[in-house]
Amino acid sequence: MKFGLLTWLPEENHPARNVLEGLSWVSAIIAVVPTALLAIGWAWRTNPPNDGERVTPVRVGPPIIGVVPALLVLLSGSPWWALAVFFLVEAAVFASGLLGALGQVLQERITDWTRRTITSGMVRFGAQYRAFMLRSLRTMVEEGPPTTGFLRPELDDVFVNVTLEYQAPQRVATGLVGGLDPDTLEEGHVLDDFLDKEQPEVLAVTGAPGSGKTTLLRKAARDICKSTRGKRKRRSVPLLLYLRDHAETIAANPEVPVFTLLHKQLKRAGLTASDSWFERRLKSGQCVVLLDGLDEVARQDDRRAVSAWVALQISVYYKNHFVITSRPDGYKSAKIENATVLAVQQFTDGQIEKFVHSWYRTIERRSSSDTSDLEHVVKTKASDLLERLNQNVNLRALTVNPLLLTMIVNVHRFRGALPGSRVDLYGEICEVMLWRRQEAKKLAVEMSGQKKAALLRGLAYRMMKNDAPSMSRVEVLAQIKPGMQRMSRDVTAEGFLADVTSNGLIVESENGLYAFAHLTFQEYLAAEHIRDKGLVKELANHVGSSWWRETTLLYAAKSDADAIVRACLDRGSTAALLLAFDCADQDSELAPELVDRMNAFLESAHEPGASSDQCLLAAGVLAGRHLGELVRTSTESYVCPSPITNRIYWLYQRGQQDHDAYRLSNVESGGEEAVLGVRLEDALAFTRWLNTVFTENKTFRLVEEDEVADHAITSARSTRRGATSDYSVWFRRKEQNAFGLLPPPGGEHPYHLRTEVLLERTKADVLDHAPDLVRLALLLAFRRAEQASLGLDLMQNRIKKAAESNTRLRQSDVDVKLSNRRRELSSGPRELTQNLEGERELITSLGLEPALDTILGVLNAIIQSPRASRVKHLQHGRRLAKELAGELSPEFTRTLTTAENGVRPDVSEQFTGRALKSIMNRALVGGAVREPWMTRLAEDLVLLAAGSDDFVVAPPDTLADRMDLTHTALVAFSQSEDVENFLPWALKASSALQDLAVPILRYEQPVDRGPASLIRFSALLLAAETGVERRGVLSKSFLEIAAGITLMEQHHEGTRKRNETIVLARA
Known part of the structure; x- marks a missing residue:
């Protein structure tokens, strides 16, 4: 093809044509070679080789790629076309490079935007999740107690960390109270000791009802969410699931991932996460999986299925911590393979005191706008409750259980001072454990709580009648079967026994005997049965028995006690008369003539013609009432902080025929102050006499030195009559059969005479x-x-x-x-x-x-x-x-x-x-x-x-x-x-x-x-x-x-x- 000037020239041999063709060759070569060199230079400048890198055709090829087709066209005899081809190819290469550069920039910007968008979404969800967890776990959970305050205390304000012990499942205590002797246990642990470890842990935390298992997991989840970046825990994502809410889903789909269940739980709360957010963190081992309430999965087959599902999750997401809680009986039937079993220990004295003070601090701070005297108010109210608890053996025994302690604090604060309101407390405890807690957790209840309580009341009464603190399984089933047949055809006696055993009111011992978790529950339920059935005559027939004493007092606290008091006065023994006065202290309904008879009995002992027996009987009754106010010490002994009074000792020594007038001539007949000047031999003689008065499981001794100095005793002494600090106390030495005299705090020993x-x-x-x-x-x-x-x-x-x-x-x-x-x-x-x-x-x-x-x-x-x-x-x-x-x-x-x-x-x-x-x-x-x-x-x-x-x-x-x-x-x-x-x-x-x-x-x-x-x-x-x-x-x-x-x-x-x-x- 010809174009340009050559198309206008004559034949091929025309001289001008030859000249022009020569020029075209020269022009093409001149145009192609410099342009190619410029292209190579541009490529070198824009993409220089690294140090030591060889220059290869790959590096210089793209800028001069147009030379190759141009040379081919030139050799074919078309220099102008060669020049045209060269520029066209170079233009295309340049354009493609420009588009490539632009594409690369665009790609980088799109990638960066996508990364920032995804990362921002991930960060935003993580913050939202932590905020949701902190918000939803902020307060204490109240699982059904009838008496509650006007607010729920915040978890962080009142939480007391429970102690965990390595324990075989079969040895974990199942009752509301009681457990292993603390002296047999090694030094305890807390949950953080395990969660802070680098190696993943699988923990089965077992404990009795109300021992604080759920609260422990909720607090652990809060603490993980509260950790800051600088102090972020090794595994910083908590997953908290209540297994009772997911049992059906797990049974239907045993391979459902744990994060899927969590998605459903979060969705109900209006929080949506991507499918991969939790999965990635689980796979990388950033999570602490907290699974609460294995025992609350009702059906046995479902519980085993859930246990197998837990094992599967542990094997799949093995880099994470897993913590599963359960009551002992529920865990024994569905154990988690390779889990470390830990038992929640009951509260110690220090933990009880800390909880009560924290609870009162929270309530008082939020109930009053004036906080200037907050600590004084808190100390006063908390100390009052603690002293009352230490004075009542039965109430004090319940405080080792965190749930019962919470109920005790609420009842004391909002329903009247304990122990006067203890009947209300016992009733609430039974309600909570039998049905209210299950209702609060939305668990299936096959039998109404009132029917359960009625059956247990009958069982408790029968055990009281039999003088039996426990019964065999056969005896228990024989007792409840007739009632079961009247109340329910869907629940068997065996199923009912299993239910009340799992809720902690009834416990099974290792030898197969069944008993109430504490004798107090048996006595309370028996008193309720007597009240319901009108069996007060049974109590009147046992006024001299210590076995029926507490049941009688619990009955008298809510009922007419005339028949009981009359029987006591007619019996005339020390134990019976003491019971009559204690019934009167319960604010029981009493006929005026009975009150007059009781007062006349005490007054007659002070008359000039009173016999020795009269004096000693009155002294025994007064001493029994005096010694009823016992306080528990840190060594779990029980001490009466108030010394024996002048009145008691005056009646006692008046009844003694061989009294020596030179010993205690200053004793007053009606004084409630401490008797002073008692010789050691007189103190021992008085104690021996007292132990002849109380013959039924109640003997006394002189205090020991550490008991006198115990904090509970010193605080109680400051508020008791005759409890001034200006007396010295006879005490018994532990290691030997010897005695000593302890001077008042900061005072001089009474037998020290200064040389001056x-x-x-x-x-x-x-x-x-x-x-x-x-x-x-x-x-x-x-x-x-x-x-x-x-x-x-x-x-x-x-x-x-x-x-x-x-x-x-x-x-x-x-x-x-x-x-x-x-x-x-x-x-x-x-x-x-x-x-x-x-x-x-x-x-x-x-x-x-x-x-x-x-x-x-x-x-x-x-x-x-x-x-x-x-x-x-x-x-x-x-x-x-x-x-x-x-x-x-x-x-x-x-x-x-x-x-x-x-x-x-x-x-x-x-x-x-x-x-x-x-x-x-x-x-x-x-x-x-x-x-x-x-x-x-x-x-x-x-x-x-x-x-x-x-x-x-x-x-x-x-x-x-x-x-x-x-x-x-x-x-x-x-x-x-x-x-x-x-x-x-x-x-x-x-x-x-x-x-x-x-x-x-x-x-x-x-x-x-x-x-x-x-x-x-x-x-x-x-x-x-x-x-x-x-x-x-x-x-x-x-x-x-x-x-x-x-x-x-x-x-x-x-x-x-x-x-x-x-x-x-x-x-």
């Missing part, structure tokens, strides 16, 4: 015995003067003999030596003279000034007079010494000296003992005088006897026995072979002290000032004397006798009151 008090009393004793002690002092002073004079004579004779044998010794030297030695020997008499002069006023006041002057004359003669003058003064002094010794009082002489049969001995150690002589010598010649001689003597005596101790422990009631034992030990010591320098004075003084002290220490004689003073002074001297003999035990015993008589003296004077009292616990 003992010193003050001893100073007074010294003044009381001043006439005798001053005479002894003058005798000792004369004795020292005699010794000084004798020493002076010996010294003079020695020097004179030395001078005679030494002729070179001048007389002047002898005189100087005699003068120096006389000065040395006279220092003692001179100091003694000064000290005696200092006591002239005291000595003169005792009429002994002439005796003082005589002794001073002897001392002065020794200091400065010649021998003849000294002899004269000494003779006069000896006559005076005999007179002074003869003037000592008989009591002093008999107790503190070895004088016998009127013989007046000297003033040697054998006469007064080493300790007294040493003390008086130090007091007479004690250096610089800063205190009166009598004061120094008392201080030295107490220091020598008591040492540096701040106080002495001296139980007054043991002192008489201690005195006897100490004297016996001293006699044995005096006869031992290793004793050296033992003085008969100590043995004589100890014997005299025993004769004087024991009658007073045994409360056989009053504690008068004179004898008490002599006992204390003598005991201190003996403590000092035996201390000198290094007999520490003896010395301590004598010191305790001195301190003990001081305490007794204080009690007698009223300067220190005895505060020992009796607090009892159930044995």
